[in-house]
Amino acid sequence: MSTTRFWRRLLGGGGRSGDALRAWAEQRTTFVAAQTLVRLFYAATLFLVTLNLRSWTHWARYETLDPLWPLAWSSLTGVPAAVHLVMTATLATLLAVAVAPHRRVLRVAAFVALLNYVALNYSFGRVGHGWFGCLNISFLFTLLPEITSRRGAGTLAVRQRYLLVVWAGLASLLLPYTLAGFWKVFYGAAQWWDGETHSFSPSAFAIHIAAKLARSGTTGLAGPFLVEHPMLAWLPYLGVVYLECVSIVVAFRPELHRVWGVALIAFHIASFLTLDILFSKNVLLLVLFCVASPFAPEAVSWPRVARSLPGVGLCVRGYQRLWSSLPQ
Amino acid sequence: MRTYRCLQQALWALLIAYVLAGACQQLVMAGSHRDDVFPADSWALFAKVPGEITDFGVRLLELDGQAVAAPNVVGRAAKAATASRAPLETADAYDAIQKLGRALRNGDGNSVARARRTFERIYLRGAESFRYEVVRRTYDPVERWQDGTIRAAQTLGRFDSRTQP
Numbered sequence: 001m002s003t004t005r006f007w008r009r010l011l012g013g014g015g016r017s018g019d020a021l022r023a024w025a026e027q028r029t030t031f032v033a034a035q036t037l038v039r040l041f042y043a044a045t046l047f048l049v050t051l052n053l054r055s056w057t058h059w060a061r062y063e064t065l066d067p068l069w070p071l072a073w074s075s076l077t078g079v080p081a082a083v084h085l086v087m088t089a090t091l092a093t094l095l096a097v098a099v100a101p102h103r104r105v106l107r108v109a110a111f112v113a114l115l116n117y118v119a120l121n122y123s124f125g126r127v128g129h130g131w132f133g134c135l136n137i138s139f140l141f142t143l144l145p146e147i148t149s150r151r152g153a154g155t156l157a158v159r160q161r162y163l164l165v166v167w168a169g170l171a172s173l174l175l176p177y178t179l180a181g182f183w184k185v186f187y188g189a190a191q192w193w194d195g196e197t198h199s200f201s202p203s204a205f206a207i208h209i210a211a212k213l214a215r216s217g218t219t220g221l222a223g224p225f226l227v228e229h230p231m232l233a234w235l236p237y238l239g240v241v242y243l244e245c246v247s248i249v250v251a252f253r254p255e256l257h258r259v260w261g262v263a264l265i266a267f268h269i270a271s272f273l274t275l276d277i278l279f280s281k282n283v284l285l286l287v288l289f290c291v292a293s294p295f296a297p298e299a300v301s302w303p304r305v306a307r308s309l310p311g312v313g314l315c316v317r318g319y320q321r322l323w324s325s326l327p328q
Numbered sequence: 329m330r331t332y333r334c335l336q337q338a339l340w341a342l343l344i345a346y347v348l349a350g351a352c353q354q355l356v357m358a359g360s361h362r363d364d365v366f367p368a369d370s371w372a373l374f375a376k377v378p379g380e381i382t383d384f385g386v387r388l389l390e391l392d393g394q395a396v397a398a399p400n401v402v403g404r405a406a407k408a409a410t411a412s413r414a415p416l417e418t419a420d421a422y423d424a425i426q427k428l429g430r431a432l433r434n435g436d437g438n439s440v441a442r443a444r445r446t447f448e449r450i451y452l453r454g455a456e457s458f459r460y461e462v463v464r465r466t467y468d469p470v471e472r473w474q475d476g477t478i479r480a481a482q483t484l485g486r487f488d489s490r491t492q493p
Contacts, residue, residue: 125424183375
C-alpha cells in the first residue's frame with residue numbers, strides 16, 4: 001500500500017473513501033456553499049471586532065505598550081496614532097472584504113490589518129488564544145484563487161483549489177484542539193511516569209480549577225462544586241481529552257463535521273461554567289466551519305456517525321476480523 | 329492539476345511548520361517566550377496537572393499615598409489595583425506579573441525595566457503614587473482554594489513610583 005493511500009485510509013476512516021470524495025463529486029454545489037462561507041467568515045470577524053470596539057478609546061489613552069513584533073513600528077508613531085491606524089485599517093479592510101471576498105488584494109489587506117489588530121490585543125503583557133482562529137483562517141484565505149468568471153463558478157481546477165483552501169481553514173480550526181489534547185497526553189504520561197498527579201487522574205480537573213482560581217481569582221459557576229466532588233468530572237474530562245486529540249482526524253471525515261462542531265461548542269460552554277474561560281470567537285467559527293460545513297453530507301445516520309468516530313471503526317473492524325477468524 | 333498539487337504541498341508545509349514552531353516553543357523555550365513566536369503557539373493548555381505551584385505575585389503596599397489595608401493578600405492585590413484602571417482581564421495582569429517575576433529571578437536588569445514599565449504604565453496607570461513588592465510564592469492549588477494557605481513567599485524586589493524604570 002502506498003504511503004498516500006495509507007494516510008488516506010487512516011484519516012478518512014478505513015474503506016469509506018467514497019464519503020470523503022463525495023464533496024468533490026458534488027463540487028459545484030459545495031463550491032457555492034464554500035463561497036458563502038468565506039463571505040460569512042469575514043462578516044463574522046468584522047462582527048467580533050465591532051464587539052470589542054470600546055477598547056479603541058481605552059487603548060488610545062495608553063502611552064506604553066508591550067508590543068508584539070507586528071507592532072514594532074508603533075514606536076515610530078506613538079501608541080495613540082498606532083491604535084487609530086490599526087483600528088481604522090481593520091474595520092475598513094474587513095468591511096471591504098466582506099463585500100468583495102473574491103478579491104485577493106482585499107483578503108491580503110484584511111489579513112495584514114487583522115495581524116496588527118490581534119497583536120494590539122495581545123500587547124498588554126499577555127498573549128491569549130481567542131483571536132488565533134480568525135487570524136489563521138484569514139491567512140489561509142489569502143491563498144484562495146481569484147474567481148474571474150462572471151457567474152462566480154470558475155473552472156473545475158479553480159473550484160478544486162478553492163475548496164482545498166476552505167477545507168484547510170476548517171482543518172486549521174481543528175488542529176489546535178488536537179495539539180491541546182496531544183500535550184495533555186504527553187505531559188500526562190510524563191507525570192504518570194514520575195509518580196505525580198497526571199491528566200488521567202480522577203482529581204486532575206479539580207486541581208486545574210483550583211489552580212485557575214488561585215491564578216486569576218475567578219472560577220466558573222460549577223467550579224467550586226467540582227473541586228469538592230472531583231470524581232464527577234473525571235470521565236467527562238477524559239472524554240474531552242479524546243475529543244481534542246482526534247479533532248484533526250475529523251477534518252478528513254465530513255460525516256463527523258456537524259457532530260464535532262456541536263461537541264466542541266458544548267466543550268467551550270462547559271469550560272466557561274467550570275473554569276471561567278470563554279472562547280466565544282471559536283464558538284462562532286465552529287458554527288460556521290463545522291456545524292454549517294459545506295463538506296458535510298445532508299443527512300447521516302447515527303450508526304454511521306458512531307462507526308466513523310476515530311478509533312471506533314478500527315475497534316469494530318478488529319473485532320469482526322477476530323470473530324471471523326475463530327473456528328465456527 | 330500542477331497548481332493544485334503545489335497548493336496541497338504548501339498547505340502541508342505550513343501545517344508542519346506551525347506544529348514544529350509550537351513544539352519548539354514548548355520544549356526548547358519552555359513555554360516562557362510566547363510573544364517571540366507569535367502567532368504560532370504550542371496550545372499546551374492545562375497540559376500539566378500542577379501539584380505544587382511556584383509563581384509570582386504583587387503585594388501592593390501603598391496606592392495614592394494611602395497604605396493598602398491588607399497588603400499581605402499576595403496576588404489578589406493585582407486584581408484590586410487593576411479593577412478600575414485597565415479594561416483588561418485579570419489574567420492579563422497575572423501574565424505581566426509573571427514576566428516581571430521571571431526577570432527579577434533571572435537578575436536580568438533590562439528585562440526587569442521593560443516588564444516594570446509594562447506593568448506600572450498599564451496596570452497602575454493613573455495612580456499618583458504607589459509602592460509594591462514582587463513576591464515568589466509556592467502553594468498547593470487545592471490547599472490554597474480551601475484555606476488560602478501559601479506554603480512559602482519570598483520578596484524578590486520592591487518598587488515605587490519615585491524610581492522610574
